[in-house]
Amino acid sequence: MTTPRGAGRPRDPRIEQAALDAARDLLVEVGYQRLTMAAVAGRAGTTKAALYRRWPSLPHLVYEAAFPDELLKDWHLGRELRADLLGIVVGTRDAFTSPVAAAALPGLLAEFSTHPALHNALFSRFAGVAEAIDDRFRAAAEAGEARPTASAQDVLNLMIGAALIGVLVGPETLDDAWAGRITDILTDGIRP
Amino acid sequence: MTTPRGAGRPRDPRIEQAALDAARDLLVEVGYQRLTMAAVAGRAGTTKAALYRRWPSLPHLVYEAAFPDELLKDWHLGRELRADLLGIVVGTRDAFTSPVAAAALPGLLAEFSTHPALHNALFSRFAGVAEAIDDRFRAAAEAGEARPTASAQDVLNLMIGAALIGVLVGPETLDDAWAGRITDILTDGIRP
DNA sequence: ACGATTACGATACGGTGGGGATCGTATTAG
DNA sequence: CTAATACGATCCCCACCGTATCGTAATCGT
Numbered sequence: 001m002t003t004p005r006g007a008g009r010p011r012d013p014r015i016e017q018a019a020l021d022a023a024r025d026l027l028v029e030v031g032y033q034r035l036t037m038a039a040v041a042g043r044a045g046t047t048k049a050a051l052y053r054r055w056p057s058l059p060h061l062v063y064e065a066a067f068p069d070e071l072l073k074d075w076h077l078g079r080e081l082r083a084d085l086l087g088i089v090v091g092t093r094d095a096f097t098s099p100v101a102a103a104a105l106p107g108l109l110a111e112f113s114t115h116p117a118l119h120n121a122l123f124s125r126f127a128g129v130a131e132a133i134d135d136r137f138r139a140a141a142e143a144g145e146a147r148p149t150a151s152a153q154d155v156l157n158l159m160i161g162a163a164l165i166g167v168l169v170g171p172e173t174l175d176d177a178w179a180g181r182i183t184d185i186l187t188d189g190i191r192p
Numbered sequence: 193m194t195t196p197r198g199a200g201r202p203r204d205p206r207i208e209q210a211a212l213d214a215a216r217d218l219l220v221e222v223g224y225q226r227l228t229m230a231a232v233a234g235r236a237g238t239t240k241a242a243l244y245r246r247w248p249s250l251p252h253l254v255y256e257a258a259f260p261d262e263l264l265k266d267w268h269l270g271r272e273l274r275a276d277l278l279g280i281v282v283g284t285r286d287a288f289t290s291p292v293a294a295a296a297l298p299g300l301l302a303e304f305s306t307h308p309a310l311h312n313a314l315f316s317r318f319a320g321v322a323e324a325i326d327d328r329f330r331a332a333a334e335a336g337e338a339r340p341t342a343s344a345q346d347v348l349n350l351m352i353g354a355a356l357i358g359v360l361v362g363p364e365t366l367d368d369a370w371a372g373r374i375t376d377i378l379t380d381g382i383r384p
Numbered sequence: 385a386c387g388a389t390t391a392c393g394a395t396a397c398g399g400t401g402g403g404g405a406t407c408g409t410a411t412t413a414g
Numbered sequence: 415c416t417a418a419t420a421c422g423a424t425c426c427c428c429a430c431c432g433t434a435t436c437g438t439a440a441t442c443g444t
Contacts (some may be wrong), residue, residue, distance in 0.1 A: 008390025009440040033306045110302035114225045161353020189381030200419025201411040
């Protein structure tokens with residue numbers, strides 16, 4: 001899928017990187033709405049044809065530019081429930097409030113309706129997270145820190161949703177105090 | 193603003209209604225992305241010019257079609273905190289999961305970046321709601337049912353965000369059990 | 385060394401849609 | 415009767431997407 005095959009001229013790897021960089025720059029400069037394939041190609045020093053050879057459409061390119069694989073990096077679950085939740089809240093906030101992600105998110109969400117593949121790509125990342133949190137909740141339930149019915153999916157949706165609304169309303173509201181308040185509500189909200 | 197003035201041929205009021213109805217129909221049938229001004233005009237039995245006379249752009253028309261003023265209708269705050277929160281959760285869910293709203297929401301959110309007026313229009317509706325809930329929280333705090341720092345804005349953002357994510361992931365997950373679980377978390381989350 | 389295959393830049397094209405303009409006609413206030 | 419505005423119909427301009435073409439360049443298998 002990533003490597004085409006053995007014959008023919010190989011793709012110039014610098015083009016892929018230049019295109020992603022150009023997309024990130026333009027996202028911040030002009031926003032998602034005014035982002036065009038030709039503009040990305042122009043800034044990347046190549047042409048549309050080379051981009052369509054790599055991504056099926058502009059939203060796919062933007063998705064890869066705004067949400068690279070390393071974004072949801074390793075975070076560690078520990079022994080204190082509130083600290084674990086705070087870490088996830090802060091991580092989600094940081095991922096959503098980066099200039100590139102904040103510029104790309106609303107537009108990408110709109111494309112999800114017509115590009116199910118993108119939809120799945122973004123949400124499947126949180127699937128593993130949900131599983132880990134579910135395990136953590138089970139442990140917390142045994143320790144008497146959480147009710148047994150606590151659902152990682154519900155908590156995740158609340159958390160991601162609040163961060164998303166925050167980005168739409170104004171990213172400046174998503175400071176550390178915000179993360180603390182949200183974490184407080186969620187932590188107490190799943191107590192037995 | 194709504195009434196033009198005294199001179200000249202008055203606008204045909206049936207056109208405004210027909211356009212909103214046509215936009216609602218087309219939103220459900222083809223989705224936001226494939227919705228065009230010409231298609232709305234065609235189905236409404238008029239032309240683009242008549243529509244641009246009434247709305248400055250397609251997103252404005254869609255916004256008015258998907259979120260009419262009566263949508264956030266009167267709900268009543270009572271004496272039981274959880275019941276009040278459940279009412280707001282259910283009301284928000286119902287507003288977001290209507291076929292028209294679910295089809296329009298993602299696209300509209302994307303336009304908010306470029307149309308601040310739309311942005312303010314939607315969120316200003318919740319401003320009054322936030323105020324009412326803040327009063328309710330203060331009363332709950334005095335009754336010992338809520339911590340004094342409970343913020344209506346935080347709770348609203350969590351709630352709206354969760355409903356929004358639900359619409360994006362799959363509206364079928366937003367059943368009454370979902371509303372109950374979310375309400376449980378929020379209710380316990382603001383307890384003293 | 386050589387043909388097959390694929391990528392490259394440059395350029396062009398068809399199709400679609402937004403937003404506005406024009407024109408002749410219709411409807412209202414004063 | 416006149417000024418002002420709305421109407422349907424039509425036309426244009428412009429931007430963009432997605433694809434195609436063409437000559438050239440790079441890399442494979444043999």
